[in-house]
Amino acid sequence: GENVEQHPSTLSVQEGDSAVIKCTYSDSASNYFPWYKQELGKRPQLIIDIRSNVGEKKDQRIAVTLNKTAKHFSLHITETQPEDSAVYFCAATSLLGSYNKLIFGAGTRLAVHP
Amino acid sequence: NAGVTQTPKFRVLKTGQSMTLLCAQDMNHEYMYWYRQDPGMGLRLIHYSVGEGTTAKGEVPDGYNVSRLKKQNFLLGLESAAPSQTSVYFCASSSDSGSGTDTQYFGPGTRLTVL
Numbered sequence: 001g002e003n004v005e006q007h008p009s010t011l012s013v014q015e016g017d018s019a020v021i022k023c024t025y026s027d028s029a030s031n032y033f034p035w036y037k038q039e040l041g042k043r044p045q046l047i048i049d050i051r052s053n054v055g056e057k058k059d060q061r062i063a064v065t066l067n068k069t070a071k072h073f074s075l076h077i078t079e080t081q082p083e084d085s086a087v088y089f090c091a092a093t094s095l096l097g098s099y100n101k102l103i104f105g106a107g108t109r110l111a112v113h114p
Numbered sequence: 115n116a117g118v119t120q121t122p123k124f125r126v127l128k129t130g131q132s133m134t135l136l137c138a139q140d141m142n143h144e145y146m147y148w149y150r151q152d153p154g155m156g157l158r159l160i161h162y163s164v165g166e167g168t169t170a171k172g173e174v175p176d177g178y179n180v181s182r183l184k185k186q187n188f189l190l191g192l193e194s195a196a197p198s199q200t201s202v203y204f205c206a207s208s209s210d211s212g213s214g215t216d217t218q219y220f221g222p223g224t225r226l227t228v229l
Binding site: 004032034043044089091093100101102103105 | 170
């Protein structure tokens with residue numbers, strides 16, 4: 001079946017450094033790529049997304065890039081802060097019957113040290 | 115606006131017992147989903163619904179049943195629980211553009227342990 005691979009599984013940075021999380025997907029028809037942040041014991045929440053007709057999208061300290069040819073997309077967090085510590089999940093759409101479902105990566109645990 | 119709510123928050127079952135997890139949303143969303151989250155495996159889709167009275171299988175539907183009798187509610191049932199169903203269960207909902215690109219809003223989760 002279709003899958004999404006996410007790397008690294010854990011990432012440790014110093015406050016103020018940048019963090020990059022990378023995902024690759026297998027379904028060439030994927031057209032939507034959201035990123036979710038999940039704090040410990042909380043629900044996943046959308047932080048940014050990108051559609052297949054866009055190569056890059058920014059929102060303050062967060063940016064996402066998409067390379068459709070290589071089938072990979074990345075999350076970039078600049079000037080990291082302790083409150084950025086969480087598990088981050090990437091996802092990509094894949095057709096299930098007549099419906100476009102989301103397939104999630106396994107997650108990246110980001111730790112930002114003061 | 116409560117968003118997406120789930121009950122119960124925690125539950126411990128013995129092998130073979132049954133239970134129902136309730137998901138409710140007040141955003142008038144057409145689409146609702148049930149996921150399970152296991153360590154190192156992300157979120158996997160169990161079942162989903164594209165509207166009141168409809169249900170469909172996701173990636174990992176075996177051992178689960180669902181019902182969507184009212185638009186705002188989506189129930190997940192375990193008829194005979196197994197230890198392999200120990201997991202955190204998340205419900206989500208989204209509006210309906212037909213493209214699968216609408217934001218999914220998640221509930222707080224239910225932590226289920228099957229002994």
